[in-house]
Amino acid sequence: MTTSEQQAREEELVARVLASFDGTADQRLRAIMRSLVTHLHGFLRDVRPTEAEWRAGIDFLTAVGHMTDERRQEFILLSDTLGASMQTIAINNEAYADATEATVVGPFFTEDSPHVAPGGDIAGGASGEPCLVEGTVRDTSGAPVPGARLEVWEADADGFYDVQYDDDRTAARAHLFSDDDGGFRFWAVTPTPYPIPHDGPVGRMLAATGRSPMRASHLHFLVSAAGLRTLVTHIFVRGDELLATDSVFGVKESLVKDFARQPPGTPPPDGRDLAGASWSRVRFDIVLAPARTGGPHVPPPRE
Numbered sequence: 001m002t003t004s005e006q007q008a009r010e011e012e013l014v015a016r017v018l019a020s021f022d023g024t025a026d027q028r029l030r031a032i033m034r035s036l037v038t039h040l041h042g043f044l045r046d047v048r049p050t051e052a053e054w055r056a057g058i059d060f061l062t063a064v065g066h067m068t069d070e071r072r073q074e075f076i077l078l079s080d081t082l083g084a085s086m087q088t089i090a091i092n093n094e095a096y097a098d099a100t101e102a103t104v105v106g107p108f109f110t111e112d113s114p115h116v117a118p119g120g121d122i123a124g125g126a127s128g129e130p131c132l133v134e135g136t137v138r139d140t141s142g143a144p145v146p147g148a149r150l151e152v153w154e155a156d157a158d159g160f161y162d163v164q165y166d167d168d169r170t171a172a173r174a175h176l177f178s179d180d181d182g183g184f185r186f187w188a189v190t191p192t193p194y195p196i197p198h199d200g201p202v203g204r205m206l207a208a209t210g211r212s213p214m215r216a217s218h219l220h221f222l223v224s225a226a227g228l229r230t231l232v233t234h235i236f237v238r239g240d241e242l243l244a245t246d247s248v249f250g251v252k253e254s255l256v257k258d259f260a261r262q263p264p265g266t267p268p269p270d271g272r273d274l275a276g277a278s279w280s281r282v283r284f285d286i287v288l289a290p291a292r293t294g295g296p297h298v299p300p301p302r303e
C-alpha cells in the first residue's frame with residue numbers, strides 16, 4: 001500500500017516523462033513513446049522492483065544483446081517466447097475470408113535459399129524421413145495463383161536448422177513456384193520436434209519459470225505473390241503431443257495437418273526411389289488474402 005504522497009510523486013514523474021515527448025514531430029513516434037512510457041511505468045509501479053531486481057532485468061537484456069549475432073537472434077527468441085511475435089502477427093494479419101492463418105517467422109529464415117523445380121527435394125542432404133508435400137495456392141475468390149513464390153524451411157531429424165551447424169551447409173530449405181494451376185509439390189523431411197536454442201538468456205528464463213523450450217513439429221512457409229498479402233506460416237503435425245505447449249505460442253488449429261504415414265515400400269506417386277524407406281505425405285492448400293488487407297512486415301525475398 002502506498003501513501004497518497006508516494007502515489008503523487010510517482011504519478012508526477014510519469015506525467016513529466018510523458019510531457020518530454022510533447023515536441024516529437026512524428027505523431028506516430030510520439031504515440032508509441034507515450035504508450036511505452038505509460039506501460040513501462042505501470043509495470044514498475046505494479047511490480048515495485050528492488051533496485052537489484054531492476055539491475056538484473058537490465059543485465060538480462062544486455063545478455064540477450066550479447067548473445068545476438070548474424071546467426072543467432074536472441075531478441076526474436078525473447079519476443080517469440082513472450083508471445084509478442086504472435087500478438088504482432090495477429091494484429092497485422094487480420095482474419096479475411098478463408099485466408100490461411102499466419103504464424104511466427106522464427107529466427108531461422110534466410111535469404112538466398114536454393115531454387116527447386118516442381119517435385120524437387122528441399123532436403124539437400126538433411127537427415128530425416130522423406131515427406132511429400134502437395135497443395136495449391138489460391139486467392140480468396142478461389143482462383144488459382146500461378147507463379148506464387150513459396151519459401152520453405154525446416155529442422156532436420158536431429159532438430160537443427162542448417163544455419164545452426166558451423167559448416168556453412170544449406171539444407172532443408174528452398175524456394176519454388178506454383179505452377180499454372182496454382183499447384184505445388186515438393187519433397188522435404190517429416191517434421192520432428194526441436195527445442196528453440198536454450199543455451200542463452202532466453203533459455204535461462206524458460207528454465208527459471210518451469211517452461212519447456214520445445215517447439216511442436218512444423219514446416220515453415222513464406223508465400224508471396226503479386227497483389228496478395230504475403231503469408232508467413234507453418235504447418236504442424238496432427239497428433240504431436242507438443243501442440244498444446246509450443247514454446248512460442250505458434251500453433252493454430254487450422255494449421256495442424258495430417259501427415260499420412262506411408263509404410264516402407266509404399267511407392268510414391270512420382271516414382272521416386274526411396275530404397276524401401278517409410279515416408280509421409282501431407283496436403284496444404286494455401287489461400288492468400290488481398291494485399292490491401294495488410295500483412296506482415298517481412299522483406300520480400302529477392303528474385
Ligand SMILES: [Fe+2]
Pocket residue numbers: 106108154155218220
Ligand atoms: Fe522452426
